[in-house]
Each structure stands twice: as structure tokens, then as C-alpha cells.
Amino acid sequence: MTLGMMAAQVAAKAVDKDATVHKWHVFQHVREARDAVGATDRALAILNALLSFHPDTAFNGDSDLVVFPSNEQLISRANGMSPATLRRHLAVLVQCGLVIRRDSPNGKRFARKGPNxxxxxxxxxxxxxxxVRAQEFKDLAEAVVAERRALKLAKERITLCRRDVVKMIATGIDEAIPADWRGFQRAYEDIAGRIPRTAPRQSYDAIAGELEALWLEVQNTLETFVNSHNENANESHSERHIQNSKP
Structure with a gap:
């Protein structure tokens, strides 16, 4: 028995009897956070099937939430898979603490009914x-969504910086502005060459930071030249104005 399985069983015993959750909302959170939870796509297909075997949509802490479909029923409702695949991914659900196995003495799944x-x-x-874990799954799903958004923003920062740096370097070269444009170009190519195809968000953040630092350096170089050029032009204009004003 894994720690996840033990934790799930302990938590199940301490379930809040007044708790109520929408099973499909929780399932969506689990699916969003499947990597953090440790579930596979096939395991989630089986979990979806297991949830469908319970007649209630709202799960209560004091409800009987044991379902007992046969392997054949599960395979049919999970869009088909081999018995071996079913067993393997059922084990994943148990190991992840998404379901708890309640075995009968003979290992079969069934329900014993009373006189009524x-x-x-x-x-x-x-x-x-x-x-029991509904809030945990929601928090994990929100964290996954936030991380995905942060990754998208990091990639956008890289794209925008690359575009601007390339344009500014081209402007500096075309206008023959005095500066080490070859050095800027080499620095840009070095950073751009290290942009990964797939990597954690932190790697993209680091690259974006380097590009933004280069962007600032190139931008300052251009602004310094423009300001200097304007000052010289103003001084020249003032001198001509003074000369023209002399009697």
C-alpha cells in the first residue's frame, strides 16, 4: 500500500459529513491537474466511467459512494480497452488516492441488499x-491554470523582445549610428540560440529577462544618439539665430 493510498483511506474516515460537491466539477479539476495528481488520461477515462455509475451528481460526505461495476461494464463505458489495461489504470487511480478499493472477501464487486x-x-x-479532496483538486487545478498563463506570458515577452531588438539593431546599422552593433547582434544571436522548444516556465522567464536587458541596452544606445543629435541641432540653430540677429 502506497502513502497516497493510506492518506486517502485516513482522509475518507475523517470526511466532513456536511460536505457537498458536484462530482463533475471535481472531475474537471482532477483532469486539469492530472499531472500534479499523477493520473493518466486512461485512468481519468476510467474515473469518469466510475463516477457515471453513481446516480447522484451531488456527492455528500454522509452518502454511500461505493460503486461496483463489473470489468465489462467499465470497459464499455470507458470507450473500450483491454482487461489488462483496465486493471493497470484502476491501480493508478487507487495509487493516486482518487478512489479507494473496497474488496469483498472473494474479491468480487457487488452490493448486498437488505429486506427492503x-x-x-x-x-x-x-x-x-x-x-474529501475536492478543495485540494480545485487548488491544484487553479495552480496549473495560473502556471500555464504565466508560461504563455513569458513566451509572449520573448517574442516581443526579439522583434523589437532585431528592428532596433537594424535601425542602428542602417542609420550608421556609432555603436557596437555587431556586438549587439552577437549577444542577440547567443540568447536566441538558447531559446528551448519545450522547457519549464522558469527557463523562458530567464531568457525573457536576458532579452529585456539587451532590449534596454540597445534602446538606451539609440535614445542617447537621438538626444545628442537633437542637442547639437538645437545648438546649431541657436548659433545661427544669434548670428542673424546681429546688426
């Missing part, structure tokens, strides 16, 4: 972790 037809004891998969 109500279920007295069910053996199968307990979906209580969906209630």
Missing part, C-alpha cells in the same frame, strides 16, 4: 476521495 431493497454493504470502488 436498500444497499446494506457494497464492495467495489469508494469515491469518497472526490468529496
Amino acid at each position: 431493497g436498500e444497499i446494506e454493504q457494497a464492495y467495489g470502488f469508494d469515491l469518497t476521495p472526490i468529496v
Whole structure:
């Protein structure tokens, strides 16, 4: 038994009886945070099927959340897979603490009903972790979305900086502005050559930071030249004005 399995079972025993969650909302959060949770796409397809076998959409902390479909029913509702694949990904769900296995003495899944037809004891998969860990899954999903947004922004920073730096260097060269434009070009090519195809967001942030520093240096070089040129032009204009004003 893994620590995740033990944690899920301990948490299930301490479930808030007043808690209520929408099972499909929680499933969406789990799917969004599947990498952080440790679930595979196939495992999520099976979890989706398991959730569909429970008649309620709202899961309560005091509800019986054990479902007991056969392997054949699960395979059919999970869009088909081999029995071996089903067993492997069911194990993933259990190891991730998304479901708890409630085994019968003979290892089969079934429900024992009372005299009035109500279920007295069910053996199968307990979906209580969906209630117990609902907030955890929501927090993980929000973190994943935030990280994805930050990654997108980092890539946009790189794209914008690359465009501007290339244009400014070209302007400096075309206008014959005195500066080390070859040095700027080499610095740009060095940074651009290290932009990864796929990498953690922190790597893109670091590259964006280098490009922004280069952008600032090139921008300052151009602005210094423009300001100096304007000052010289103003001084020349003032001198001509003084000369023209003499009697």
C-alpha cells in the first residue's frame, strides 16, 4: 500500500459529513491537474466511467459512494480497452488516492441488499476521495491554470523582445549610428540560440529577462544618439539665430 493510498483511506474516515460537491466539477479539476495528481488520461477515462455509475451528481460526505461495476461494464463505458489495461489504470487511480478499493472477501464487486431493497454493504470502488479532496483538486487545478498563463506570458515577452531588438539593431546599422552593433547582434544571436522548444516556465522567464536587458541596452544606445543629435541641432540653430540677429 502506497502513502497516497493510506492518506486517502485516513482522509475518507475523517470526511466532513456536511460536505457537498458536484462530482463533475471535481472531475474537471482532477483532469486539469492530472499531472500534479499523477493520473493518466486512461485512468481519468476510467474515473469518469466510475463516477457515471453513481446516480447522484451531488456527492455528500454522509452518502454511500461505493460503486461496483463489473470489468465489462467499465470497459464499455470507458470507450473500450483491454482487461489488462483496465486493471493497470484502476491501480493508478487507487495509487493516486482518487478512489479507494473496497474488496469483498472473494474479491468480487457487488452490493448486498437488505429486506427492503436498500444497499446494506457494497464492495467495489469508494469515491469518497472526490468529496474529501475536492478543495485540494480545485487548488491544484487553479495552480496549473495560473502556471500555464504565466508560461504563455513569458513566451509572449520573448517574442516581443526579439522583434523589437532585431528592428532596433537594424535601425542602428542602417542609420550608421556609432555603436557596437555587431556586438549587439552577437549577444542577440547567443540568447536566441538558447531559446528551448519545450522547457519549464522558469527557463523562458530567464531568457525573457536576458532579452529585456539587451532590449534596454540597445534602446538606451539609440535614445542617447537621438538626444545628442537633437542637442547639437538645437545648438546649431541657436548659433545661427544669434548670428542673424546681429546688426
